[in-house]
Amino acid sequence: MKRVFAILALLGAVSIGAPAWAEEKPAAPTATTSAAIAPAAATTASAEPAPTAPALVANKGDNAWIMTSAALVILMSIPGLALFYGGLVRTKNMLSVLMQVFITFSLISVLWVVYGYSLAFTEGGGFFGVLDKIFLKGITPESVAATFSKGVVVSELAYVIFQGAFAAITCGLIVGAFAERAKFAAILVFMVIWFTLSYLPMAHMVWYWAGPDAYVDAAAGEAAGKTAGFLFQKGALDFAGGTVVHINAAVAGLIGAIVIGKRIGYGRESMAPHSLTFTMIGASLLWFGWFGFNAGSALEASGGAALAMVNTWVATACAAMSWMLAEWMLKGKPSMLGAASGAVAGLVAITPAAGFVGVVGAIVIGLLAGVICLWGVNGLKRMLGADDSLDVFGVHGVGGILGAILTGIFADPALGGTGVYDYVANAVGSYDMGAQVISQLWGVGTVIVWSGIVSLVAFKLVDMIIGLRVPEEEEREGLDITSHGESAYHY
Numbered sequence: 001m002k003r004v005f006a007i008l009a010l011l012g013a014v015s016i017g018a019p020a021w022a023e024e025k026p027a028a029p030t031a032t033t034s035a036a037i038a039p040a041a042a043t044t045a046s047a048e049p050a051p052t053a054p055a056l057v058a059n060k061g062d063n064a065w066i067m068t069s070a071a072l073v074i075l076m077s078i079p080g081l082a083l084f085y086g087g088l089v090r091t092k093n094m095l096s097v098l099m100q101v102f103i104t105f106s107l108i109s110v111l112w113v114v115y116g117y118s119l120a121f122t123e124g125g126g127f128f129g130v131l132d133k134i135f136l137k138g139i140t141p142e143s144v145a146a147t148f149s150k151g152v153v154v155s156e157l158a159y160v161i162f163q164g165a166f167a168a169i170t171c172g173l174i175v176g177a178f179a180e181r182a183k184f185a186a187i188l189v190f191m192v193i194w195f196t197l198s199y200l201p202m203a204h205m206v207w208y209w210a211g212p213d214a215y216v217d218a219a220a221g222e223a224a225g226k227t228a229g230f231l232f233q234k235g236a237l238d239f240a241g242g243t244v245v246h247i248n249a250a251v252a253g254l255i256g257a258i259v260i261g262k263r264i265g266y267g268r269e270s271m272a273p274h275s276l277t278f279t280m281i282g283a284s285l286l287w288f289g290w291f292g293f294n295a296g297s298a299l300e301a302s303g304g305a306a307l308a309m310v311n312t313w314v315a316t317a318c319a320a321m322s323w324m325l326a327e328w329m330l331k332g333k334p335s336m337l338g339a340a341s342g343a344v345a346g347l348v349a350i351t352p353a354a355g356f357v358g359v360v361g362a363i364v365i366g367l368l369a370g371v372i373c374l375w376g377v378n379g380l381k382r383m384l385g386a387d388d389s390l391d392v393f394g395v396h397g398v399g400g401i402l403g404a405i406l407t408g409i410f411a412d413p414a415l416g417g418t419g420v421y422d423y424v425a426n427a428v429g430s431y432d433m434g435a436q437v438i439s440q441l442w443g444v445g446t447v448i449v450w451s452g453i454v455s456l457v458a459f460k461l462v463d464m465i466i467g468l469r470v471p472e473e474e475e476r477e478g479l480d481i482t483s484h485g486e487s488a489y490h491y
Helices: 002-016 020-023 039-043 060-088 089-122 156-178 186-208 218-225 242-260 276-297 303-331 334-349 359-384 392-410 433-465 474-476 481-482
Strands: 144-146 153-155
Touching: 002 144, 002 392, 020 156, 060 089, 060 156, 060 276, 089 156, 089 186, 144 359, 144 481, 153 156, 156 186, 156 242, 186 242, 186 433, 186 481, 218 392, 242 334, 242 392, 276 334, 303 359, 303 474, 334 359, 334 392, 392 433, 392 474, 474 481
Parallel strands: none
Antiparallel strands: 144 153
């Protein structure tokens, strides 16, 4: 337990050591701030339209893009993430990992419709919405959600599934940290608690706002800003989930790996991936689906979406190359595992920055991500002393932190970024890099501390009720047979 709290303190120190941050003014909302906004406010903007004004109607092209993007994000989870993780474990645990990802996706999808969407994307406080849209109450085929352009909307039902896919893959990412030793029932109970108390508030804090149409003048903009999520008000930029998805899940995974303990034989027995073929296929599906994850986060079929798509493409390629080359120099041979891991690191790091930075910024982020995440899964992992089975923290945590901070640097128009859009002035505002980096650190620090505390409490609670870990004999035999009564292969 002392080690757990020490790690939490170490990780959280970056955000809570500067009281002066509280004096910083929030940055203005941006034209392409994130993957999520406030559809509830889109239907009834702060500035009431004139009685004769026609109702906003979703553009069919934008609708088609966001629905396609939602399908691509689902592809990232099943089969992309499932195969990527499945190939990395030993043969006797292949099906267990596939099952954990598949059922986690299904569970979170149901919870999202029941109450998740409502708590994340309705106006409430700075940390949670309200239950006005429980079971998607009041959402019809005619309901619309705001985008990042005034007067432009998409169908709210399309927005619901797009955001639900984000929630599902975030929870799926966590299972890789304690693969091969956790009880299936324990994982599911933990997911319900963590989704409710960590994912939903983080999504609300970072992505909820009143929508661009609320910013008709300075007074209205100030009033609308006060209804936004806590980190949105702090000016934190997260285009598609560096904080909400990757750091959030990575911290939960790290805490789980520590609380559950190391695998039997860890450090003494070979635990090499049983199928790098599956891992490569999974990584490729992740890369493909990530275009929906990042470019879809523009919420419009626009030039902003094209920028995010190009940045996702090139940053990932750069990270795959930099990881491979660094590993080649260190170990004497380039590996398929390294190339695939580098690609995922690049995808993670560019996620918060995709719609904010220029192509040169994306290249730099990708190159740095490959090298720094390689250190994350080797040097940092040894320092932490945790058996993070599939290096969730080393890739998603380190890559997410790197990308979130670098977003504050490379979003600067002087470095080719898009800057910060002022919806009152209807123009890009002046950019203060130092203030924006501080806003980014607010986001990073908040998610580390929030997810760390929620995860620790949730794991301990589940352990007391049903136990987290399978018995030793079941772990040695493998979870495929002992937990699910099946085998991945019959030779």
